[in-house]
Amino acid sequence: MDAVNADRIRDAYLLTSHLIERRHRKIAFISRYHHLLYNEDAYSGFRKVFIENNIDISNIFFAEAPASLQGAYDAMKRIFRQGKKPSAALCHCPAMARGVMKAAREKGMRIPEDFSIEIGRASCRERV
Numbered sequence: 001m002d003a004v005n006a007d008r009i010r011d012a013y014l015l016t017s018h019l020i021e022r023r024h025r026k027i028a029f030i031s032r033y034h035h036l037l038y039n040e041d042a043y044s045g046f047r048k049v050f051i052e053n054n055i056d057i058s059n060i061f062f063a064e065a066p067a068s069l070q071g072a073y074d075a076m077k078r079i080f081r082q083g084k085k086p087s088a089a090l091c092h093c094p095a096m097a098r099g100v101m102k103a104a105r106e107k108g109m110r111i112p113e114d115f116s117i118e119i120g121r122a123s124c125r126e127r128v
Contacts, residue, residue, distance in 0.1 A: 012045030012090065015118040019088045020049055024116060026059045028089040030075050030096055032067035046090060061086050065096065072099030080107055088116040 019027055029046055043062070050057050061084045065071035072091060079086065080103065089104075091097040097119045101111055109115040 008041035009045040012042035013049055015090055016046045016049040019116060019118060020053055022116060024088040025055055026086045028061040028079055028086040030063050030072050030089055030091045030100055032092045067093055067096060069095050069099040072096035073103050076100045076103035090118045094119055
């Protein structure tokens with residue numbers, strides 16, 4: 001495994017750990033289309049936190065979307081339409097986080113009181 005892969009895994013692990021520490025147990029993983037290597041590495045770190053904390057991995061809600069506000073908005077709406085109720089999301093980039101935030105607010109959720117969002121890399125963490 002090269003350093004870049006390890007960084008993606010570590011970053012997703014740290015961001016997800018932060019959400020788990022905040023008592024989130026149902027988390028959406030919103031990643032961008034056509035970014036397979038990033039998705040696999042990040043998802044590996046994300047999933048590892050669930051396993052280490054004995055949280056059922058069926059509480060992971062994965063969606064891919066274009067890296068845009070509209071793409072992530074549509075992905076989050078699909079998750080909600082499936083009856084899934086995450087209390088947080090890990091997003092690929094700030095534009096996607098804004099789309100997730102828009103969908104959550106339309107669902108009546110308050111940010112950050114009812115729904116939390118983590119973005120991208122732990123080393124450049126940004127909260128919305």
